[in-house]
Amino acid sequence: MAEPHTIQVEVVSAEGEIFSGLATMVFAPASQGDIGVAPRHAPLLSMLKPGEVRVETPAGEELFFFVGGGAIEVQPHRVTVLADTALRAKDLDEAAALAAKQRAEEALKDRSSHISQAEALAELARAAAQLKLIAKLRKVRG
């Protein structure tokens, strides 16, 4: 278990673990103002704004992590920062969703457009199969 004056901190994002270790103090950009979390802080759950999370380690070091938003969960001996890897805002997400829809529509429209790399590779596979057949025929004849 954690020492009396430290708190276990984990900063994780969907694409990987960013930090895991002990800290004497954690600062985070909560959605309604920056917060500082000391060991034995009351349980708290908050969303985060884009900004930096600062972790003070027992060795006196200061570590900075940029988060694009996310959430923070505080338990008396544990802080979990669930960081977003991507910057997100309502209208940004909306635009991305719209783009995804458009891509689907466009892909449905031009059914026979450019030859992609995938098709070229399939061509290669077909050629290899043909070679095999030719070889077999040759063997039968020769």
Added chain:
Amino acid sequence: MPGTKEIRAKITSVKSTQKITRAMQMVATSKMRRAQERMRAARPYADKMRSVIANLSAANPDYHSPFLQDRPTVGAIGIIVVSTDRGLAGALNANVFKQTLLLMREWQDKGAAVKLCLIGAKGMTFFRRLDTPIVANVSHLGDRPHVKDLIGTVKVMLDEYSDGTIDRLFLVGSEFVNTMTQRPVVTQLLPVAEPPAEDLQEHWDYIYEPEAAQILDALLMRYIESQVYRAAVENVASEMAARMVAMKAATDNAGKLINEMQLIYNKARQAAITKELAEIVGGAAAV
């Protein structure tokens, strides 16, 4: 020497094909390792997210998020299909598509409409031949898919769910069992299955900023996105493993082919020499 020239040309051509397949095999091997690492890296986030959501929903039994509630009637379902962008990966995509078609048939028999969301170019080429509406698509994510490339696509489906145009959301993708085995799996994304109660260590009386309901919904949304992200990364690992095996088989086959053709070539060459000698000897004897 009839035929020997053609055989020689074929041997050269098979050799160059073999070079390509061998290179692809090696590239797939190293990419697979990196994809596996990314799969591992994504695990802590999903685990943490799950435990926070479990704590949160246990602390707020009176708030029922629409993401958690089972709808009594299912009029339509959404399916997110994760496929690869490129071929030459054995039966990987075919298995996923088969599984999807089975799922579609199952729900269509129950009278539910189906809406598709496709991740990967191969899925698009396959499913656009069907009459099923495709509402969102993203492809060419590369070997390192990023969450930010998936947000929009997932949001389309989440919106459909919130609007009530779909009542259930499924995810079909490949599960990376090991290098030799990849299995198509169907996961239900929405409504989110309630986290089992024994997962909870303690009940926390949280202070919320802003409100519990908002936080829960935001977390659930991210949780679903992280599941789709994991599926995309796992799909890359599966793709590379499948391609590695397929290309190894192709390289071996090319090797066998070259040996066979070399034998045919040698025989033809020897026959030609023997014939020539016989002609010379025959000619000398005639003199």
